[in-house]
Amino acid sequence: MTFKRHFISTTILSVALFPLIKYRILWVLISGIFIDIDHYLWYVIRYNDWNIKHAVKHFESDGNADDPSIFIFHTMEFIVIIFILSLFYDAFFYILIGAVFHIIPDILLAKDKPSVPIRSSLIYFFYKGLHKKSEFLANWKSND
Numbered sequence: 762m763t764f765k766r767h768f769i770s771t772t773i774l775s776v777a778l779f780p781l782i783k784y785r786i787l788w789v790l791i792s793g794i795f796i797d798i799d800h801y802l803w804y805v806i807r808y809n810d811w812n813i814k815h816a817v818k819h820f821e822s823d824g825n826a827d828d829p830s831i832f833i834f835h836t837m838e839f840i841v842i843i844f845i846l847s848l849f850y851d852a853f854f855y856i857l858i859g860a861v862f863h864i865i866p867d868i869l870l871a872k873d874k875p876s877v878p879i880r881s882s883l884i885y886f887f888y889k890g891l892h893k894k895s896e897f898l899a900n901w902k903s904n905d
């Protein structure tokens with residue numbers, strides 16, 4: 762989902778939740794909108810290019826389709842860590858709401874892509890990458 766759609770949907774959620782959680786809505790907003798920063802981080806690591814305009818252009822052109830990629834804040838492991846932290850710190854509960862609200866539409870809109878299960882788990886991503894590297898890369902390129 763695009764940044765603009767995440768911004769609009771998360772803002773609507775925040776307005777709806779504001780009467781219940783007041784200023785803590787900022788955590789929902791920040792996590793719901795900005796967890797896509799992981800796409801930029803991946804781009805920087807992959808291409809050694811810090812230019813954010815190049816990164817945006819890369820993803821707008823679906824430039825990640827032929828590269829194995831993992832977006833760390835969109836993984837189950839990240840959600841589990843945030844959930845565990847939410848048991849101890851209130852802020853993480855609101856970060857969890859924003860993150861889940863962000864990730865669910867991302868997954869639903871990309872559910873037909875075979876890369877989604879791989880991208881949804883850091884452990885699975887590295888398992889597939891390390892143990893079946895050539896097959897993994899070939900499948901990724903031909904199916905995504």
Ligand SMILES: [Zn+2]
Nearest residue numbers: 797835863867
């Ligand atoms: Zn996203």
